[in-house]
Amino acid sequence: MRQFSQLLDSLVYTRSRNGKLALIAAYMRDAPDPDRGWALAALTGNLDLKAVKASAISEMIRARTDPVLYEMSRDYVGDLAETVALLWPKGEEQPAELDDGSLSLSAVIDRLHSVSRAAAPDALAQMMDHLDASGRFALLKLATGGLRVGISARLAKTGFAHAFNLDVDDVEQVWHALAPPYTALFDWAEGRSARPDPEGTPYFRPFMLAHPLEADSVDLNDYAAEWKWDGIRIQIVGTGTETRLYSRAGDDISGSFPEIAQAFAGHAVLDGELLVKGDTQGGEAASFNALQQRLGRKAVTAKMMTDYPAFVRLYDLLIEGEDDLRTLPWTDRRARLEAYMALLPPDRFDLSALIDAPDFEALADIRAGARDAAIEGVMLKRRDSPYVAGRKAALWYKWKRDPLTADCVMMYAQRGHGKRSSFYSDYTFGCWTEDGELLPVGKAYSGFTDEELKWLDRFVRQNTLNRFGPVREVEKTLVLEVAFDSIHGSKRHKSGLAMRFPRIARIRKDKPAAEADRIEGLKRLVS
Numbered sequence: 001m002r003q004f005s006q007l008l009d010s011l012v013y014t015r016s017r018n019g020k021l022a023l024i025a026a027y028m029r030d031a032p033d034p035d036r037g038w039a040l041a042a043l044t045g046n047l048d049l050k051a052v053k054a055s056a057i058s059e060m061i062r063a064r065t066d067p068v069l070y071e072m073s074r075d076y077v078g079d080l081a082e083t084v085a086l087l088w089p090k091g092e093e094q095p096a097e098l099d100d101g102s103l104s105l106s107a108v109i110d111r112l113h114s115v116s117r118a119a120a121p122d123a124l125a126q127m128m129d130h131l132d133a134s135g136r137f138a139l140l141k142l143a144t145g146g147l148r149v150g151i152s153a154r155l156a157k158t159g160f161a162h163a164f165n166l167d168v169d170d171v172e173q174v175w176h177a178l179a180p181p182y183t184a185l186f187d188w189a190e191g192r193s194a195r196p197d198p199e200g201t202p203y204f205r206p207f208m209l210a211h212p213l214e215a216d217s218v219d220l221n222d223y224a225a226e227w228k229w230d231g232i233r234i235q236i237v238g239t240g241t242e243t244r245l246y247s248r249a250g251d252d253i254s255g256s257f258p259e260i261a262q263a264f265a266g267h268a269v270l271d272g273e274l275l276v277k278g279d280t281q282g283g284e285a286a287s288f289n290a291l292q293q294r295l296g297r298k299a300v301t302a303k304m305m306t307d308y309p310a311f312v313r314l315y316d317l318l319i320e321g322e323d324d325l326r327t328l329p330w331t332d333r334r335a336r337l338e339a340y341m342a343l344l345p346p347d348r349f350d351l352s353a354l355i356d357a358p359d360f361e362a363l364a365d366i367r368a369g370a371r372d373a374a375i376e377g378v379m380l381k382r383r384d385s386p387y388v389a390g391r392k393a394a395l396w397y398k399w400k401r402d403p404l405t406a407d408c409v410m411m412y413a414q415r416g417h418g419k420r421s422s423f424y425s426d427y428t429f430g431c432w433t434e435d436g437e438l439l440p441v442g443k444a445y446s447g448f449t450d451e452e453l454k455w456l457d458r459f460v461r462q463n464t465l466n467r468f469g470p471v472r473e474v475e476k477t478l479v480l481e482v483a484f485d486s487i488h489g490s491k492r493h494k495s496g497l498a499m500r501f502p503r504i505a506r507i508r509k510d511k512p513a514a515e516a517d518r519i520e521g522l523k524r525l526v527s
Contacts, residue, residue, distance in 0.1 A: 001131065003031055004039050004105045005138035011151060020151055024159025035105040037181025042147055043156035045251070046180055049112050052143040054080055056121045064089055071469075078415030078470040081140035085133045103130055106181070112143060153249050164189035169206045169389045172250055177201045202237040202244040205269060205318060205326075206389035210379060210396035217360035218397070223380045224330065225355040225363055228398055229313055230288045230376040230486070230500070231275040232295070236260070236312065240267035245274075256297050257310050263348040267321050268340070271387075272314040273352070275374060285313070285374035289488040289498050313352045314341070318387055326387040333387065367401060376485065377401045403483040404525055405505055406431065407516045409438055410478045413460040414471045416445060423453055424460040424472065427504070429480055430495070431517045438476055439495035439519060442484065447503035456507070479508035479516050487525050495519055497526070 007027045014020050024043070028036050041047040061070050061084045070087060077083045108127060115123045124143055128136045141147045151159075154168075157175065161168040166189060177198035178185055187193040234253070235246040243261045245254045254261045257274065276294070278286035286308075293308050294300065317337040318326050325333050341351050355378065357363035367378050377400035385395040408429035416425035426445040430438045448456065459478060466473040483505040490498035497519070 001103045001105050001108055001135050001138065003027065004035065005131075005134040007039070008138050008141070008147075009134050017155070020155060021159045021162055024151075024156060025163035028160050028163040032104075033186060034181035034183065037183065037186060038105050038109050040156060040160060040182055041180035042142060043151060044153040045147075046153075047109070047142070047147075049109070049142065049145060050115075050117055050120065052117075052120045052124055054144060057081075057084055057124075057140065057144070060084070060121055060125055061087055075467060075470055078421055079417060081137055081144065082421065084140060085136035088128055088133075088136055090129065090132075103127060103135075108139060108142070153251065157250075160185075160189070170195070172204060172206050172389075174198050174203070175250065176203045176244070176246075176252065200239065202239050202242050204235065204237065204244075204246045204250045206250075207233060207235065207248050207271065208316075208387050208389060208396065209391045210398040211391055211393065213380065213397040213399040218380055220357060220360060220363065222384075223382055223397075224334075225357060226315070226352050226379050226381070227355065227370070227375050228377040228379045228400065229273040229275060229285065229352065230374050231273040231285070231291055231313075234272055234274040234312060236264055236268075236270045236272065238264050238266045238268055240265070256294060256300060258300060259305055260310055260312060260348055263345050266340075266343060268317065269319040270312075270314055270337075270340075271316040271318060272312040272349075274310060274312055277309045277311055278374075287374060287486065287488040288500055289490055311348050311350065313350055315352050316387060328386065329384045330381050330387075331383050367399065370401060375401070400485075403485055403505075404487065405481055405483050406441075406522060407479050407508060407511060408441060408482050409476050409513045409516045410459075410474055410480055411438060411440060411476060412471055412473055413456075420453075423457045425453055425457070427456070427480065429482060431519050431522060432514075433519050440493065441487075441495050441497050441519070441522060442482060442499035442502040444480075444482060444502040444504050447483065447505055448507070452504075452507060477513050479511040479513055480504055481506040481508050487522055489526055497522055 004027075007023060010023050011020055014023060027039065031039065038047065057080060058070075065087050070083070073087060074080065074083045077086070111123055111127070112120070120143070124139070127139060131139060157171050158168045160166075161171050171185075174185070174188075174196045177196060184193065184196045188195050233248040237244050237246065243254070243264045244252055245257055245261055247253050260274070274291065275285040276290040278284050278290070290308055291310075294304060294310065297304070314337060317333050317340055318324070320336060320340065325336060338351065341349070355363065355366060357366055363378065377398060380397040380399060382395050388395070408431055410427050411430050412428040413424040414426040414428075415421055416423055426443060428440050428443045430440045432438055460472055460474055463475040463477065464472045465475055481504070482499070482502050484499040484502040486500045488498050488500065489496055492498070
């Protein structure tokens with residue numbers, strides 16, 4: 001457990017991507033089996049444990065220390081696991097960590113797997129009594145299912161690949177055919193067996209990605225244009241007997257959208273955009289806000305599927321039957337996809353239309369006028385491009401529409417996580433009603449420099465009105481210029497609005513709070 005907890009500590013405080021990769025690679029080479037396999041599962045989000053509720057952990061620490069001290073510490077630190085790990089008392093006679101293997105990472109996971117939910121807090125407490133602060137932090141993160149150390153699943157797989165001089169795309173190819181603790185994966189990586197064969201299983205293929213368009217124009221004789229839809233990129237993999245849906249990160253999301261998986265019975269691999277139908281008669285795509293009601297849900301009710309009916313707008317056909325089409329030019333794959341559409345139920349699948357523009361200038365005008373709820377911009381795809389994993393120069397470009405902006409007033413601030421845990425870096429902001437009431441319209445934690453973060457943190461500390469655990473209410477005097485991709489109606493928010501991808505564009509120290517934007521003005525921007 002100590003080796004894993006040291007890895008987590010190092011990842012939290014390492015900023016550079018290459019530094020994180022080196023740490024993961026070293027751990028994967030040096031840690032024993034099956035600990036390193038379980039660690040890889042935890043880092044990639046594939047560790048399925050019965051999570052211990054945060055309320056139970058709070059009760060545990062209140063029984064062992066001064067509740068007032070705990071509340072004050074939690075307010076300052078902002079993270080439950082870190083607070084409890086630091087405050088947890090250690091008996092004088094307790095060793096730092098047992099040496100009989102009962103607190104190895106694999107032993108801890110076996111215990112958390114087998115214990116009942118009712119008995120989990122007592123089991124957790126017994127293990128924490130024998131760990132140091134770093135080990136307690138790692139244990140609590142595992143037990144609560146909140147392992148956030150600043151890396152993605154793809155980065156963890158890349159670190160594994162670097163450890164054994166493998167291609168990360170080869171790792172992705174076999175990943176979903178294996179299960180934790182990935183014994184076959186490590187056997188292959190260290191030369192004890194052949195590469196695991198995923199054939200016959202609905203396994204993930206890495207996506208082809210696009211570079212942002214930075215040139216003034218491209219020749220539409222060489223590039224085809226289509227809309228960049230504002231859903232989530234999805235890969236549909238069918239073997240003829242089984243279908244799985246994968247996100248861009250390679251996560252299996254079939255359980256969140258069972259109606260899509262059930263509607264596809266083919267032997268093929270397709271690339272598309274997962275969307276929710278709007279309430280118009282034509283069934284056009286709704287905003288991302290509608291799709292968000294279903295994302296991340298492990299169990300989906302019939303009512304949820306009725307209220308937010310999902311469908312896929314298809315972009316590409318990678319594999320059809322036994323034919324791997326990825327080496328073919330885009331024009332050939334597009335023709336095969338158009339023909340394949342006849343095999344798919346139209347209520348769950350449609351084809352992403354091409355944009356008819358005589359030249360780039362005309363395309364720019366079409367893009368500028370697009371404010372549809374589900375349109376994020378334009379994609380430009382080189383007509384002779386094969387389908388290759390990752391971002392390859394000059395093949396595909398994304399040309400996102402210009403963001404909208406609004407002047408908003410900071411209302412609340414919350415501590416960040418990881419390297420930002422000492423700063424108030426997450427800001428809730430609002431706009432005025434006609435009656436002079438300030439209502440929240442969004443929350444942002446990006447867009448500012450490190451120096452601006454320090455200034456904003458000082459503002460929060462010096463202008464606090466009330467404290468609510470890790471959240472502070474501030475004086476309503478600071479205006480933030482917020483950039484966002486779109487804004488949509490929302491029944492979940494008192495303002496009736498929800499922003500898509502809000503970020504801080506500028507700190508408006510020059511503008512009085514009374515002159516910030518109004519709710520009615522934002523409603524006119526609703527897509």
